[in-house]
Amino acid sequence: MRVRAIVVLALGYALLGILMNSVGVVILQAIRHFDATKPMGSTLEACKDLSVVAASFLLATRIPAFGYRRTLIVVTAAMALACLAASFAEAFVAMQLLFVVTGLSFGAAKIATYAAIGLLARDPDDHAAVTAQIEGVFMIGLLAGVWLFGLFVARDTTGGAWLGVYRVLALAFALVALAWLATPLDERGAVAGATGGWREMAALATLPMTIAVLGALFLYVLIEQGVGSWLPTFNNEVLHLPAAMSVELTSIYVGAIAVGRLAAAPLFRRFGWLPVLLGCVTGVALLVVVALPLARGVDARVARGWSEAPLAAFLFPLIGVMLAPIYPTICSVALSGLARSRQAGLMGLIVIFSALGGTLGSLIVSLMFQHLPGHYVFYIVLLPLALIAATLPVIRRRQAQEMAA
The missing domain is CATH 1.20.1250.20 (MFS general substrate transporter like domains)
Incomplete structure (x- = not known):
């Protein structure tokens, strides 16, 4: 169960990383296909970063009582729906909303992920090792995301076909949410003192x-x-x-x-x-x-x-x-x-x-x-x-x- 929980933690975190790192590609495509200006495109970075800070400030001390596992289920399910909706986007505002949801989700997920590591680690050195592994998978996700978005952009001949990448991501988030439903996590130590x-x-x-x-x-x-x-x-x-x-x-x-x-x-x-x-x-x-x-x-x-x-x-x-x-x-x-x-x-x-x-x-x-x-x-x-x-x-x-x- 411990290994399964670590794997699911890493995969969900990596998927969010793919979207967090996709701002540059989305700005390029929004300028090309949504008639967005460069100043408009720069707002996507703010949508993402300010949402991360807001989630951290407002939710950090509430998450233990709500539950780390429950938080990650809600986050991955919400991202599945957000990505599915984004795959039908016809205006730039849809991309802005997607990055607001992504930033809020990433802020909450990062807090829950790191706190959950404390429930799974055997000792401080094991804690450092597990954290390094999860962050390593996160960076692999960033690298995979570059090529995934590049693949869909390269095949885009209609101006909207590149949005199909969000259907792939929606499916991946849905699978991680389902995996969490089948993965237990003992949170008694965290919840009791929250x-x-x-x-x-x-x-x-x-x-x-x-x-x-x-x-x-x-x-x-x-x-x-x-x-x-x-x-x-x-x-x-x-x-x-x-x-x-x-x-x-x-x-x-x-x-x-x-x-x-x-x-x-x-x-x-x-x-x-x-x-x-x-x-x-x-x-x-x-x-x-x-x-x-x-x-x-x-x-x-x-x-x-x-x-x-x-x-x-x-x-x-x-x-x-x-x-x-x-x-x-x-x-x-x-x-x-x-x-x-x-x-x-x-x-x-x-x-x-x-x-x-x-x-x-x-x-x-x-x-x-x-x-x-x-x-x-x-x-x-x-x-x-x-x-x-x-x-x-x-x-x-x-x-x-x-x-x-």
């Missing part, structure tokens, strides 16, 4: 452990989203790759994160989380220092295929392998040391600070691209990396103190 309320979240936010965790996660998402959002621009403007290839090569970064999260699980069980994460931070810094100088003086002639792309285009995205374990592991450490009834509240704070970190990261990198030569831009990641490295031992000491108390 208190609810924003006051609980505020109390959590003042704890030294929480402050350290939220700071580290904020810095991590700043790096991951800043690199992920602007890597196509780096490929195009600095490495002089064609626009289409610049986007396609970002799949290396997404795939590297998926590999890193899946590969980290056995390392946590063998060595513990702190040595692994310090090694990851060091590895990212070394790769940045080695890869970015290769981006200087790249031949301005346009590459015609992947075989002609410069080495930096393949080497730099591999930082995703070592970045990957940081986020889920820090989340895991914070949650596994907290009473099950309080984990949903902490996860709500984590989702909110993650959203803020992602927004600020993209903004900072955009400003650097505007004012600095492109090959210098991604050196900025070294500063938050150093701060994360300094924060990790603090988190470990706090964890040891809480376990000893």
